[in-house]
Amino acid sequence: MTKRFAVGIFEDEDVLLHAIENIRAAGVKIYDVFSPYPVHGIDDALGIERSRLPIAAFFFGLTGLSFALWMQIYMLGFDWPMIVGGKPHIALPAFIPVAFELTVFFTCHGMALTFFTITGLYPRFKVPVMDVRATDDKFVMAIELDETSSQFPRLTQLLRDNGASEVNQKEMTNK
Amino acid sequence: MQHVSAIREPLVTGGKTLHDVTQDICYQVEAKPNIRWMAALSVALFFLGVFFYAVYRTVWYGIGEWGLNKTVNWAWDITNFVWWVGIGHAGTLISAVLLLFRQKWRSSINRAAEAMTIFAVICAAMFPVLHMGRPWLAFWVFPFQNTFGSLWANFNSPLLWDVFAISTYFTVSLVFWYIGLIPDFATIRDRAKGTIAKFSYSMLSFGWKGSAKAWSRYETVSLILAGVSTPLVLSVHTIVSMDFATSVVPGWHTTIFPPYFVAGAIFSGFAMVLTLMLITRVVFRLEDYITLEHIALMNKIMMVTGSIVGVAYITEFFIAWYSQVEFEQYAFINRATGPYWWAYASMMTCNVITPQLVWLRRVRYSIPLTFVLSIIVNIGMWFERFVIIVTSLHRDYLPSSWAMFSPSIIDIALYLGTLGLFFTLFLLFAKFFPVINMAEVKTILKYTVDNGPTYNPQKAHAAHAHQPAVGAPASAPITYNKHD
Numbered sequence: 253m254t255k256r257f258a259v260g261i262f263e264d265e266d267v268l269l270h271a272i273e274n275i276r277a278a279g280v281k282i283y284d285v286f287s288p289y290p291v292h293g294i295d296d297a298l299g300i301e302r303s304r305l306p307i308a309a310f311f312f313g314l315t316g317l318s319f320a321l322w323m324q325i326y327m328l329g330f331d332w333p334m335i336v337g338g339k340p341h342i343a344l345p346a347f348i349p350v351a352f353e354l355t356v357f358f359t360c361h362g363m364a365l366t367f368f369t370i371t372g373l374y375p376r377f378k379v380p381v382m383d384v385r386a387t388d389d390k391f392v393m394a395i396e397l398d399e400t401s402s403q404f405p406r407l408t409q410l411l412r413d414n415g416a417s418e419v420n421q422k423e424m425t426n427k
Numbered sequence: 428m429q430h431v432s433a434i435r436e437p438l439v440t441g442g443k444t445l446h447d448v449t450q451d452i453c454y455q456v457e458a459k460p461n462i463r464w465m466a467a468l469s470v471a472l473f474f475l476g477v478f479f480y481a482v483y484r485t486v487w488y489g490i491g492e493w494g495l496n497k498t499v500n501w502a503w504d505i506t507n508f509v510w511w512v513g514i515g516h517a518g519t520l521i522s523a524v525l526l527l528f529r530q531k532w533r534s535s536i537n538r539a540a541e542a543m544t545i546f547a548v549i550c551a552a553m554f555p556v557l558h559m560g561r562p563w564l565a566f567w568v569f570p571f572q573n574t575f576g577s578l579w580a581n582f583n584s585p586l587l588w589d590v591f592a593i594s595t596y597f598t599v600s601l602v603f604w605y606i607g608l609i610p611d612f613a614t615i616r617d618r619a620k621g622t623i624a625k626f627s628y629s630m631l632s633f634g635w636k637g638s639a640k641a642w643s644r645y646e647t648v649s650l651i652l653a654g655v656s657t658p659l660v661l662s663v664h665t666i667v668s669m670d671f672a673t674s675v676v677p678g679w680h681t682t683i684f685p686p687y688f689v690a691g692a693i694f695s696g697f698a699m700v701l702t703l704m705l706i707t708r709v710v711f712r713l714e715d716y717i718t719l720e721h722i723a724l725m726n727k728i729m730m731v732t733g734s735i736v737g738v739a740y741i742t743e744f745f746i747a748w749y750s751q752v753e754f755e756q757y758a759f760i761n762r763a764t765g766p767y768w769w770a771y772a773s774m775m776t777c778n779v780i781t782p783q784l785v786w787l788r789r790v791r792y793s794i795p796l797t798f799v800l801s802i803i804v805n806i807g808m809w810f811e812r813f814v815i816i817v818t819s820l821h822r823d824y825l826p827s828s829w830a831m832f833s834p835s836i837i838d839i840a841l842y843l844g845t846l847g848l849f850f851t852l853f854l855l856f857a858k859f860f861p862v863i864n865m866a867e868v869k870t871i872l873k874y875t876v877d878n879g880p881t882y883n884p885q886k887a888h889a890a891h892a893h894q895p896a897v898g899a900p901a902s903a904p905i906t907y908n909k910h911d
Contacts, residue, residue, distance in 0.1 A: 294642075328582055
C-alpha cells in the first residue's frame with residue numbers, strides 16, 4: 253500500500269516545537285516527526301503519552317529476582333542439599349549476590365527486547381525514510397495526505413508559515 | 428530547553444553546527460583507513476598472534492606452562508583478570524553514573540569508554556577460563572541439568588557469584604552500548620554510498636528512523652538501563668573483591684575490600700580512558716569534542732579515586748597493627764619489606780604519590796603530562812593486584828610451604844597477548860563505528876557550543892513575515908520556555 257505525505261523540513265528544534273503546536277491547533281493531524289536527536293518537550297507538543305516502560309522494567313526485575321531465589325533455594329535446599337562450611341542448606345545471605353545479578357540481567361534484557369518489539373526495531377535490508385537528513389541535521393515533520401493529495405498546497409503553506417525551510421511530497425510503500 | 432550558565436566552559440569548541448558533528452564523526456568511518464591506523468593495527472595484530480600462541484601452549488600442554496606453584500596458585504592470571512575487569516568499570520561509570528547525575532560532558536567520551544568496558548571484560552574473561560585448564564568445559568560453572576546426578580553449582584561460593592556478576596556485566600554493557608549505537612548507525616546508513624556499507628549499516632541500525640515516539644522510548648530505556656547499571660558496576664568489583672575477602676588468607680581477609688576495590692577499579696579505568704582518549708582525539712582529529720576541559724575533569728575523578736585508594740592502603744596497614752593478629756601483621760610487613768618490596772614500592776609510588784600531581788592546574792591541563800600519568804596509574808594498579816595476590820599467598824601460615832613466584836614466558840606472552848586483543852578490538856571499533864555518540868553531542872550542541880545557537884529563528888520568521896500565518900500569529904514567540 254502506498255501512502256502520500258507532505259514532508260516539512262525544519263532547521264531548528266525550537267521552531268519545530270512551535271510549529272507542532274500551531275499545526276495541531278489548526279486541526280491538522282501530524283503523522284510523525286523525525287529528528288536527529290531527542291527533542292525535549294516534543295512529547296507534550298505532539299501529545300505522546302508518558303511511556304509505561306518503567307512499569308515493565310519493574311516486573312522484569314521482579315521476575316529475575318523470583319527466578320533467582322527459586323533457583324537457588326530449589327537447587328541447594330531441596331534437589332541436592334549440600335552442606336557448605338557448616339551453613340544451613342538455604343543460606344539466604346549467600347544467595348543475595350546471584351539474586352541481585354539476575355534481577356539486573358532480566359531487567360536489562362527484558363527492557364531491550366520490549367523496546368525493540370514495541371518500536372519495531374529489528375535488522376532489515378533496507379530502511380525507507382521520509383528524508384535522509386532527519387538523521388543528520390534536519391527536523392522532519394510528516395503529515396499524511398489523501399489519495400488525490402488535494403490538501404498538499406494548503407499544507408505547504410501551513411508548514412512554511414510555521415518556519416519550515418522546505419516542503420516536499422513523498423510516497424511511501426508499505427507503512 | 429536547558430539552561431547552561433555563561434561561566435561554564437563550552438563542551439564542544441570550534442562553533443560546530445549539527446551537520447559539522449555528523450561530518451566530523453562520520454569522516455573516519457567513511458574515509459579510507461589512514462596509515463597510522465594501519466600501522467597501529469599491525470602492531471595489535473602481532474600481539475594478537477602472541478595471544479593465540481600463548482593460548483595454544485596453555486591449552487595443549489596445560490597450566491604447567493604458567494609460573495604457578497602449589498603455594499602461589501593464583502598469580503599472574505588473576506592479577507590480569509582483576510586488572511582488566513577494573514579497567515572496564517570507568518566505561519560504565521561514564522555511561523551510567525554520569526548519566527544519572529546529568530553530567531553532560533560525558534556525551535563525547537561515553538561511546539569509546541563503553542567500548543573499552545566491553546573489550547576489557549572480554550580480555551578479563553580469558554584468564555579464569557584458561558585457568559580452568561579445559562576451557563571447552565567452561566560451561567560447567569553454570570548450574571545446568573547434567574548427567575552427574577543433578578549436582579548443581581555451589582551458590583555459596585564467591586567464585587560462582589563472579590560468574591553471574593561478570594556475565595551479567597558483559598551482556599548488560601553490550602546491550603546498553605548497542606542501543607546507544609542504533610541512532611548513529613542510522614546516520615551512517617543514510618549517508619552511505621556503497622552497496623555493502625548501505626546494507627551493513629541498514630542491518631546494524633535496526634530500521635531506526637528517529638521518530639518522536641521512538642526517541643521518547645529510547646530515552647526512557649537509557650535511563651532505566653543506567654539505573655540498573657549503576658548498582659551493577661558497584662556489585663561487580665565488590666564480588667571480585669569477595670573472591671579474596673571471604674577467604675582466610677592473611678592480607679585478603681578484610682572487610683575494607685569491596686569499597687577499596689571499586690575505587691581502585693574506577694581509578695584504573697579512568698587512567699585507561701585517558702590513555703585511549705588522548706590517542707583517539709589526535710588520530711581522528713576530535714580535539715573540538717574531547718577538549719582540555721574533558722581531560723581535566725577525568726583527571727579530577729582519577730585523583731579523587733586515587734586518593735581513596737591511598738587511604739585504603741594506609742587503613743589496611745593500620746588495621747593489621749590494631750588487630751593484634753600476628754599473621755595479619757606479618758603479611759603487611761612482608762608486603763612492604765619482604766622479597767616483593769619492589770612491587771609494593773611501585774604500587775605506592777604510582778597510585779598514591781604521582782596522582783597527587785593532578786592538584787596542580789598545570790598538570791591537569793597538560794596533554795603530555797596527563798598521558799604519562801595515566802600510563803603510570805595503569806602500571807601502579809597492575810602492581811596493586813600483584814601485591815595483593817602474590818605477596819599474600821607466597822608466605823602464609825605454614826613457613827615450610829613458603830615459596831616465590833616468577834612468571835613464565837607464557838604468562839608474559841598471555842598478558843601482552845590480551846593487550847593485543849584489546850587494541851585490535853578497539854582499533855576495529857574506532858574505524859567502523861562512530862567513536863563519539865553523535866545524537867547525544869547534538870543534544871547539547873545548541874546550549875554549550877562556544878558560538879551559541881547555530882540557527883536564528885528570528886531571521887527565519889522575518890523571511891516569512893509577509894505571509895499571514897494560518898491559525899497562529901506570525902510573530903511566534905521565539906523563546907519556547909514552556910518545558911523549562
